[in-house]
Amino acid sequence: MNQPLRHAHDQMFSDLIRTRTGIQLPVHRRQMIESRLRPRILAVGAKGFDGYLAQLFDNGLLEEELPLVIDLLTTNKTDFYREATHFDVLVREIVPEAIRRSAPIPPRLKIWSAASSEGAEAYTIAIVLAECLRAGKNFFYAILGTDISQRMLERAQRAIYTKEQLSPIPAELRARYTMQGRAPAHAGTARMVPELRDRVQFMHLNLMDRTYPVDRDVDVIFLRNVLIYFGAEDQASVVSRLVGHLRPGGYLIVGHSESMVVSHPQMKQHSPSIFRKT
Ligand SMILES: C[S@@+](CC[C@H](N)C(=O)[O-])C[C@H]1O[C@@H](n2cnc3c(N)ncnc32)[C@H](O)[C@@H]1O
Incomplete structure (x- = not known):
């Protein structure tokens, strides 16, 4: 040629x-x-x-x-408990505050993992929230995971992971929230328990689309480790569209290397990679 x-x-x-x-x-x-x-x-x-x-x-x-x-x-690298401080903020600040705000009625938290890859982020959120419920906190939650990659979404929907993938989950929680496959084909893997799978839904969504078929009162959006692949103009448009899906006071969480990317008049920085809608 x-x-x-x-x-x-x-x-x-x-x-x-x-x-x-x-x-x-x-x-x-x-x-x-x-x-x-x-x-x-x-x-x-x-x-x-x-x-x-x-x-x-x-x-x-x-x-x-x-x-x-x-x-x-697409680069689909992900991990359970990746950038773990974000999950601490979810448990220590976001959940208690939502409970206080809606008292005496238990709140219904809506959480969106907006570039979910094969689901490790969404299931980490599900695990930490399930643990909050076990600790006696009273609330409901639903998690949406979306990604552009069909292959990753299929894996996320199966929710079967290798032992190595599951290793960042503390042993006690791994025992509580995963179940070992009995079939020889599933040796060395474990699946998220139905109790967690019921709380997490996955759907195809391209962040470059002009509109997203998602509720507009989401409490927390995890948008981690995807904007790094985009140019400045696309980063700003994606952030702006996502802000439109947060309720006032809702949080946008980006990857630690992406905090510079969020510059939006309605978003106030809470900590380096966490932003809050005013
Ligand atoms: C590196 S992974 C990050 C996964 C997870 N958020 C984390 O931090 O571990 C980036 C994901 O973004 C997805 N992605 C890339 N472009 C996208 C787009 N335009 N819309 C939706 N997802 C996209 C990829 O398919 C990939 O699964």
């Missing part, structure tokens, strides 16, 4: 991924992009990355391939 055409396809691809997902793919990281897409390059029988891009843009494969491309290009 001649160089100008190759360059044009690279740029078209990078622009397309940016507008559809927010993710910035620097053209100079071609090798990394190519290696992530290798399974699709092989699956469609393309001649290398150039051949694959030609199939997408010139042979009409684009819309069919796009969800699979997104699955391969």
